[in-house]
Amino acid sequence: MVAPRFRSRTFRRIKVKTPGNRNTIHYRLRKPAKAQCGKCGRPLQGVARARPIQLRRFSRSQKRPERPFGGVLCSSCTRDELRARAK
Numbered sequence: 001m002v003a004p005r006f007r008s009r010t011f012r013r014i015k016v017k018t019p020g021n022r023n024t025i026h027y028r029l030r031k032p033a034k035a036q037c038g039k040c041g042r043p044l045q046g047v048a049r050a051r052p053i054q055l056r057r058f059s060r061s062q063k064r065p066e067r068p069f070g071g072v073l074c075s076s077c078t079r080d081e082l083r084a085r086a087k
């Protein structure tokens with residue numbers, strides 16, 4: 001029997017083939033939810049979905065789009081926002 005904390009679905013299950021040719025289940029923490037647009041709430045494209053400790057290994061440009069409001073607004077909301085500010 002596995003440890004009690006692994007019996008819930010808090011952890012995701014990964015099937016791993018060990019060097020001794022046995023199939024075992026490894027337990028890993030789940031990824032956080034997708035980042036959402038601050039205006040319309042749609043999931044953002046190009047925003048890394050990982051735990052903070054893994055995000056530290058990524059460069060800035062790997063974490064979110066390199067443009068104004070990158071990682072905050074979706075592309076269409078960014079376009080609307082910039083047009084509204086240009087006037």
Ligand SMILES: [Zn+2]
Pocket residue numbers: 037038039040041042073074075076077078
């Ligand atoms: Zn949006």
